[in-house]
Amino acid sequence: MRLLFLGSGSAFTVGADNFQSNLLLISETGQKLLLDCGSDIRFSLHAAGFSHRDITDIYISHLHADHVGGLEYLGFSALFDPACEKSNLYVSKELASELWERTLSGGMRCVEGDIATLDTFFTVHPIKSQGQFIWEGIQFHLTPVVHINTGYFVMPSYGLFFEIAGVKIFLTTDTQLCLDTAESYYKQADIIFHDCETSKFPSPVHAHYQELVTLPATIKQKMWLYGYHPGSLPDAKGDGFCGFVKRGQTFEFH
Numbered sequence: 001m002r003l004l005f006l007g008s009g010s011a012f013t014v015g016a017d018n019f020q021s022n023l024l025l026i027s028e029t030g031q032k033l034l035l036d037c038g039s040d041i042r043f044s045l046h047a048a049g050f051s052h053r054d055i056t057d058i059y060i061s062h063l064h065a066d067h068v069g070g071l072e073y074l075g076f077s078a079l080f081d082p083a084c085e086k087s088n089l090y091v092s093k094e095l096a097s098e099l100w101e102r103t104l105s106g107g108m109r110c111v112e113g114d115i116a117t118l119d120t121f122f123t124v125h126p127i128k129s130q131g132q133f134i135w136e137g138i139q140f141h142l143t144p145v146v147h148i149n150t151g152y153f154v155m156p157s158y159g160l161f162f163e164i165a166g167v168k169i170f171l172t173t174d175t176q177l178c179l180d181t182a183e184s185y186y187k188q189a190d191i192i193f194h195d196c197e198t199s200k201f202p203s204p205v206h207a208h209y210q211e212l213v214t215l216p217a218t219i220k221q222k223m224w225l226y227g228y229h230p231g232s233l234p235d236a237k238g239d240g241f242c243g244f245v246k247r248g249q250t251f252e253f254h
């Protein structure tokens, strides 16, 4: 099993050096699970040597465009390509209707001779609260994390906790640093891929490097950082982290 970072940048990634943080998990049997599908996907997928035909499964963590903005491209590509089958789409039940009604339907609802739904383009697997989905024998547990607190309600992102070949992996997706909710996952995981903002002008909706650097050494030493801004980066290895994930970097689990 191979985990490939098609990109490791933030929503504000510009230029050719990096793409948005969308990942591809490739099984021994050739199945390919896309972990988030942002507006960069047309470029990041092709830059890694893949096309829309390769994607068999998709997971969506939340509804920002750097995570869902490529679904129209993938959905239409599959619909009009006779060689392409519908992808499975795994998404929290709470997000599934919003994904269609508030994000995708504007561009995808009208097809010649019909009115489309999300099921026209994808085989949808809504996931229950505290739920999980299974792909290639791997259980992916959804771990809601705090992405945005509006003051009225919290908009979560759904991170993933899963185990491949005995290695426990925590992928935060977009998140603030929330020790009360995430600490048990930090402790259980063997490897953590953590959202890490590096902007000089921090937004409150992503964990910032200056916060993450204060974590205990035992956690930092299993933590890879991604979702960072373009430009120069701090010395993550020197500060006790595994490092910043580079675009195209792969992690093998056997």
Ligand SMILES: [Zn+2]
Pocket (backbone or CB within 6 Å): 062, 064, 147, 174
């Ligand atoms: Zn986000």
